[in-house]
Amino acid sequence: MATAVAAFTAWRRTIAGRRALADLTPDQLRDIGYSEAPRPTFFVRVGLITDLMSMR
Structure with a gap:
């Protein structure tokens, strides 16, 4: 369970960082x-x- 929570948290941080940079x-x-x-x-x-155009 802890691994799933850690993976989800890392994913959320990555998405937040991408949105901030965008x-x-x-x-x-x-x-x-x-x-x-x-x-x-x-x-x-x-x-x-x-x-x-020449291939046409």
């Missing part, structure tokens, strides 16, 4: 030393659209 602006994240934004980034290789 509410911060990029400037605030840099101020606290969190250099990478927790949002996913999308990278498109140069020429990718041309390659995809």
Whole structure:
């Protein structure tokens, strides 16, 4: 039972931390030393659209 409570507590802390970081602006994240934004980034290789259109 104690293991389940500890796991649940750790999970709740993780979720609370993620929510707190999600509410911060990029400037605030840099101020606290969190250099990478927790949002996913999308990278498109140069020429990718041309390659995809030529396959059509």
